[in-house]
Amino acid sequence: xSWIYLAxxxxxxxxxxxxxxxxxxxxRLWWTIATLVAGGIATFFLSLALLTFDVGVGYAxxxxxAGVGIVILGALFLSQRLTWKKLLGIAVVIxxxxxxxxxxxx
Amino acid sequence: MSEPHRSTDPATSSAKTGAWLALxxxxxxEVGYALxxxxxxxxxELGWSLVAIVFFxxxxxxxSVALKRIDVGIGYAVWAGIGAVGAAVLGPVFFDESLTAVxxxxxxxxxxxxxxxxxADSPTLEGTARDSAPGRTTEVE
Numbered sequence: 001x002s003w004i005y006l007a008x009x010x011x012x013x014x015x016x017x018x019x020x021x022x023x024x025x026x027x028r029l030w031w032t033i034a035t036l037v038a039g040g041i042a043t044f045f046l047s048l049a050l051l052t053f054d055v056g057v058g059y060a061x062x063x064x065x066a067g068v069g070i071v072i073l074g075a076l077f078l079s080q081r082l083t084w085k086k087l088l089g090i091a092v093v094i095x096x097x098x099x100x101x102x103x104x105x106x
Numbered sequence: 107m108s109e110p111h112r113s114t115d116p117a118t119s120s121a122k123t124g125a126w127l128a129l130x131x132x133x134x135x136e137v138g139y140a141l142x143x144x145x146x147x148x149x150x151e152l153g154w155s156l157v158a159i160v161f162f163x164x165x166x167x168x169x170s171v172a173l174k175r176i177d178v179g180i181g182y183a184v185w186a187g188i189g190a191v192g193a194a195v196l197g198p199v200f201f202d203e204s205l206t207a208v209x210x211x212x213x214x215x216x217x218x219x220x221x222x223x224x225x226a227d228s229p230t231l232e233g234t235a236r237d238s239a240p241g242r243t244t245e246v247e
Contacts, residue, residue, distance in 0.1 A: 060213050067220045095215060
């Protein structure tokens with residue numbers, strides 16, 4: 001169940017990343033509201049995930065998987081270039097997540 | 107090929123220092139946010155929950171101030187790095203948690219990956235690293 005809470009928290013944190021970018025320093029009202037609402041939902045589900053995960057582990061998983069999601073969605077829908085550097089970053093994050101799981105620490 | 111514009115105006119450089127201070131504060135508040143979200147126990151503990159909300163708003167505010175003058179990729183990289191390292195190191199201090207060598211190693215890999223990922227989104231670094239990127243066709247002037 002904790003992984004499901006974490007996944008929901010990650011999805012809303014991806015929304016935060018995209019909305020915060022569009023809010024242009026919080027000068028645009030509706031994107032600012034969207035950032036706050038998505039951030040509130042992400043925070044709530046993160047808190048549920050952290051009932052099981054250690055805070056250091058849960059927080060790192062949450063922020064890094066959201067970072068990966070933002071890059072992938074940016075490449076798919078916002079016509080941002082998926083450079084070799086970004087692919088390397090994604091590979092390193094996934095290696096770390098898998099390693100953490102195999103080590104039984106997640 | 108023109109060099110990115112670099113200003114040496116003292117007023118600009120002190121504003122830059124202020125932006126970096128705001129970024130460090132945003133990172134510190136993000137650590138407080140992570141710890142208090144954990145302490146809120148699924149938002150059932152009122153005190154921790156209120157602190158978490160305050161830290162969340164402070165983080166957003168200081169991050170937005172910082173990113174007016176600091177490159178978005180570099181800013182997010184520093185902020186995310188501080189937040190994740192802080193949560194991993196201080197979690198065991200405030201809660202009944204442990205940070206073993208193995209766990210620390212894999213957390214370091216994850217954090218390095220996300221910091222790298224944010225840096226890869228930096229317009230400034232992309233501009234300077236463009237010529238050395240392999241597999242990219244040389245732009246004709």
